Amino acid sequence: MAMSWLKSTVSNYLFGASEEIIKGKIYLNNKLLSENGILFLNSFSVPYKHELVLKEGGKLLKSFFLRKSLKFQCFELENKSNFFQWMDGADEFKFLVDDTELERVPYFVKSILYRIFEYEYQKPGSEAKGFEMSLLERDLQQHPPNATSNHIVANISLREQSSTSIFDSYNRTSGDLYKWDLVEELNCLLAQKATFSFKKSKEQDFATLLQIIKDDKIICSELCTSALNLCTNRGSKTIGWNSFMGGQISFWSFQFVDEEGFDCCNKLLTKFVYEYNFQQEYDRFVKNGDTAYLTSFLKMEVDDPANTPPSSDESDDDSAGFRASATPSKYGLCSPHKKNMHLVVSYVPLLAFLRLPLASTHRRNVYDRAFVSRGNEIAIFSSLDSDDANLAYYGQYADIRDKSGSVLTPQKLMLHHNDRAFLILNQDDPSRIHKMDIEYGKVVDEYTPYHHNIIEPQPEDYFQTVDLIPTAKKDHASETFIGLGRSRIYHVDPRAPDCRIPDKEMTQYTGSTQLTCGATTRDGYLVVGTDKGEIKLFTGKGKYDKRAKTALPGLGDPIIGIDVTTDGKWILATCEQYLLVVSTFFAKNAKESLGFVTPMGSHKPTPIKLTIQAKHVALMNEKLKFTRACFDLNEKGERFIVASTGHFAIQWDFQDVQRRKITNYVIKKFNDVVVSDQFTPQNDRHVVVATQRDIGIASREEFKTPTKKRLSVVNSPY
Known part of the structure; x- marks a missing residue:
C-alpha cells in the first residue's frame, strides 16, 4: 500500500549542507544487486538540480537525475517494511530499507519530493504550496508496484522466480x-x-x-x-x-x-x-x-449472441444510391496526392452578395453548403434546392495561407459569425487561431490567446488550442467562441484588444488529465471529453466554473468527439471502439435538474453504449475506428445519430437508443474510407458523407439492416 508522503506543507523546511543517507538492499528488475546498498541525495551547484545516488561500500553504482519522470515512490508492505521504487528507462530499481532505518524514511521521502518539486517548478522547495505538493504526489503515485514486489520481502532469487x-x-x-x-x-x-x-x-x-x-x-x-x-x-x-x-x-x-x-x-x-x-x-x-x-x-x-439468427438478405441492390458530387472529377474528386480531411456543414442561408469564384447560375437560394478541407485547400459544395438530395461543386479556396504568407493546413475548421467566416487551427502551430473571411477567401485576422497577467507574451506563453467550440449551439450571430486546450478552457472575444484571457473567463487544470474536445447546448452549457474517457459538465454561460458540476468517469479510452442535444439532456461521446449516450437529466430531492447545473453525485446515469455487434464486425473484417458521431439538427428535437467507421456509415434512431434498443442500427457501405458524415440542416432524411476522395449525399432510405452482402467491403479504385 502506497504511504501518503505529505499531508501538510513543511513550511520551515530548508535543504542542509549534509547529504541524506539511508541503508538497505538494492534490486534491479527484481534481481538482488547488493545486500549492503547505500542510497543518498546530492545537490549540484546549478540551482534546483539534484540527484539520487546508489553506492555499495565506497563504490558508486549509479546516479539518477531527480525529476517526475523518475516515477519515484515509497511503499509500505504488510510487515511494515518500506521500499522505494523508481524507473530508469525500461529498468526498474527497488531499494528495500534496512529495518534500523525505518524511522528516517518519512524525512528521506520528503527530501526527495521537495527536490523533485524544485526542478519541476524552478523555485525553492520552501516556497511550495500545499496544493502543488499534493498534485506532484498524485502524479508520482500513478505507478503502483507490480505483482512481483512481494518477492523482495521474501528474498526470492531470480532463479526461483524464473521457475514460475x-x-x-x-x-x-x-x-x-x-x-x-x-x-x-x-x-x-x-x-x-x-x-x-x-x-x-x-x-x-x-x-x-x-x-x-x-x-x-x-x-x-x-x-x-x-x-x-x-x-x-x-x-x-x-x-x-x-x-x-x-x-x-x-x-x-x-x-x-x-x-x-x-x-x-x-x-x-x-x-x-x-x-x-x-x-x-x-x-x-x-x-x-x-x-x-x-x-x-x-x-x-444484446439479444443472445450465441443463438441470434442471421438477418434476412433483402433483394435490393445496396451498392446504388450514394450520389457523389455532380461535377467533373477534377473538381469533385481529390487530386491523387490529397485526401479529404475535415467536413463542416452550414445551416445559415448563403447571402446573395457573397463573392466567390462561382458560376452565376448557382446564385439562387443556396442552403446546406458543405466545406471539405484537402491539405491547404477547402472545396465548397452545395445543394441548389433544399429538397434536392445532391451536391454540386461550388468553388474552392486554393493554397490557403496565413497573414504572414505561410501555408495553412487546417487541423480544425469551425464556421463562425453567421457562417461568414472560418476559424481555423493550423496543424503546425496550434497556438494561433486564424479567421478566414468566406466572402473574400483569405485569412483576415489571427488570435493568440494568453493569460492576462503576462505583460510581454513570448511564443511559449500562448495557449495551445486543440478544439474550437461555439459559445452556444445554433448561436450563429455570436462573435465570441470557446477555446479548448489540453489543460484549460477559455472564452475568446475577438473584439477585445490583444487576446488576453482573464481568470474569470478561463478554467485551468494542473493534473495529468488532458482535454480533447467539447460542445455546447443552446443555453451555453459546456461539456468536454478527456483522454481518459471522462466527461465533464460545466454550467458555462460565461461563468467558467473552476470545477466541473459533474464529472463522469471513463474507462481510459480517449474521447475523440462529443455532441450534445440542444436542450442539454443527452450527451453523445465518441471513442474509437464505441459511442456513449449519457442522460444529464435527473431528479434530486423531488426537483428535476441537469448535471450541468447540479452535481449528479450518486445519481450518475447508466450510460448507453453504442457499437457494432461483434458478428457484424467479423463480416466487415475491419477493426472499429469510429469518427465523431453527431445528432441531427431537427428544430423539433434530435431524432437520429450518425457515425462512421472504415467503409461504413451507421445510423441509430435516437428514440430507440433511449429505449435501449441499441442493435436496431442501419448501415450504408461505401467503396472508400469515410472521413466524416453529418446530417443536412433541418433535414434528417439526408446525410452529407465525405470519403477520402469524394463527397456526396446519402438519404436515410439508403441505410439498410446489416447483412452479409451489405457488409462485404469492396475496395474499388476511382
Missing part, C-alpha cells in the same frame, strides 16, 4: 464455446465444457489475457482491451467478443453454466480493461459508486 509461470491464473469457470460461421451466418459449437479463464502477465504491467482452454489446450487467447468489442446477454449467461487471431477478425461467444460465473467474469473484464487502459490498479483508483457505472458501459447488452 509467466502468467498467474485469476479465474476459471466452465461453459460452452461458440464461433460464428461467416459463410453460413450461424454459431457453431466449438467446445463443450471448456474453461473461461484470465491470465495476468508478469512481463507487461497491467496486461491480462482472456483465455479459453479445453483439455489443457488454449483455443482462444486475447488481450483484455476495449477492442474486444464485448457483448453480453444475461438471459443466456453469454459473453461475446471479437477475436483477432491470425489476422482475421472473427466472433466468439461463451455460454456460462451458471450466473455466478457470468457475473464474476463480467466484473473482471471491466477491471482488466480499466487497468490496461489506465496502467494502474482498478481497486485503488475507482470509487465504489463508479463501479456499476463503469461495468455497465464496457459491454453491449
Whole structure:
C-alpha cells in the first residue's frame, strides 16, 4: 500500500549542507544487486538540480537525475517494511530499507519530493504550496508496484522466480464455446465444457489475457482491451467478443453454466480493461459508486449472441444510391496526392452578395453548403434546392495561407459569425487561431490567446488550442467562441484588444488529465471529453466554473468527439471502439435538474453504449475506428445519430437508443474510407458523407439492416 508522503506543507523546511543517507538492499528488475546498498541525495551547484545516488561500500553504482519522470515512490508492505521504487528507462530499481532505518524514511521521502518539486517548478522547495505538493504526489503515485514486489520481502532469487509461470491464473469457470460461421451466418459449437479463464502477465504491467482452454489446450487467447468489442446477454449467461487471431477478425461467444460465473467474469473484464487502459490498479483508483457505472458501459447488452439468427438478405441492390458530387472529377474528386480531411456543414442561408469564384447560375437560394478541407485547400459544395438530395461543386479556396504568407493546413475548421467566416487551427502551430473571411477567401485576422497577467507574451506563453467550440449551439450571430486546450478552457472575444484571457473567463487544470474536445447546448452549457474517457459538465454561460458540476468517469479510452442535444439532456461521446449516450437529466430531492447545473453525485446515469455487434464486425473484417458521431439538427428535437467507421456509415434512431434498443442500427457501405458524415440542416432524411476522395449525399432510405452482402467491403479504385 502506497504511504501518503505529505499531508501538510513543511513550511520551515530548508535543504542542509549534509547529504541524506539511508541503508538497505538494492534490486534491479527484481534481481538482488547488493545486500549492503547505500542510497543518498546530492545537490549540484546549478540551482534546483539534484540527484539520487546508489553506492555499495565506497563504490558508486549509479546516479539518477531527480525529476517526475523518475516515477519515484515509497511503499509500505504488510510487515511494515518500506521500499522505494523508481524507473530508469525500461529498468526498474527497488531499494528495500534496512529495518534500523525505518524511522528516517518519512524525512528521506520528503527530501526527495521537495527536490523533485524544485526542478519541476524552478523555485525553492520552501516556497511550495500545499496544493502543488499534493498534485506532484498524485502524479508520482500513478505507478503502483507490480505483482512481483512481494518477492523482495521474501528474498526470492531470480532463479526461483524464473521457475514460475509467466502468467498467474485469476479465474476459471466452465461453459460452452461458440464461433460464428461467416459463410453460413450461424454459431457453431466449438467446445463443450471448456474453461473461461484470465491470465495476468508478469512481463507487461497491467496486461491480462482472456483465455479459453479445453483439455489443457488454449483455443482462444486475447488481450483484455476495449477492442474486444464485448457483448453480453444475461438471459443466456453469454459473453461475446471479437477475436483477432491470425489476422482475421472473427466472433466468439461463451455460454456460462451458471450466473455466478457470468457475473464474476463480467466484473473482471471491466477491471482488466480499466487497468490496461489506465496502467494502474482498478481497486485503488475507482470509487465504489463508479463501479456499476463503469461495468455497465464496457459491454453491449444484446439479444443472445450465441443463438441470434442471421438477418434476412433483402433483394435490393445496396451498392446504388450514394450520389457523389455532380461535377467533373477534377473538381469533385481529390487530386491523387490529397485526401479529404475535415467536413463542416452550414445551416445559415448563403447571402446573395457573397463573392466567390462561382458560376452565376448557382446564385439562387443556396442552403446546406458543405466545406471539405484537402491539405491547404477547402472545396465548397452545395445543394441548389433544399429538397434536392445532391451536391454540386461550388468553388474552392486554393493554397490557403496565413497573414504572414505561410501555408495553412487546417487541423480544425469551425464556421463562425453567421457562417461568414472560418476559424481555423493550423496543424503546425496550434497556438494561433486564424479567421478566414468566406466572402473574400483569405485569412483576415489571427488570435493568440494568453493569460492576462503576462505583460510581454513570448511564443511559449500562448495557449495551445486543440478544439474550437461555439459559445452556444445554433448561436450563429455570436462573435465570441470557446477555446479548448489540453489543460484549460477559455472564452475568446475577438473584439477585445490583444487576446488576453482573464481568470474569470478561463478554467485551468494542473493534473495529468488532458482535454480533447467539447460542445455546447443552446443555453451555453459546456461539456468536454478527456483522454481518459471522462466527461465533464460545466454550467458555462460565461461563468467558467473552476470545477466541473459533474464529472463522469471513463474507462481510459480517449474521447475523440462529443455532441450534445440542444436542450442539454443527452450527451453523445465518441471513442474509437464505441459511442456513449449519457442522460444529464435527473431528479434530486423531488426537483428535476441537469448535471450541468447540479452535481449528479450518486445519481450518475447508466450510460448507453453504442457499437457494432461483434458478428457484424467479423463480416466487415475491419477493426472499429469510429469518427465523431453527431445528432441531427431537427428544430423539433434530435431524432437520429450518425457515425462512421472504415467503409461504413451507421445510423441509430435516437428514440430507440433511449429505449435501449441499441442493435436496431442501419448501415450504408461505401467503396472508400469515410472521413466524416453529418446530417443536412433541418433535414434528417439526408446525410452529407465525405470519403477520402469524394463527397456526396446519402438519404436515410439508403441505410439498410446489416447483412452479409451489405457488409462485404469492396475496395474499388476511382
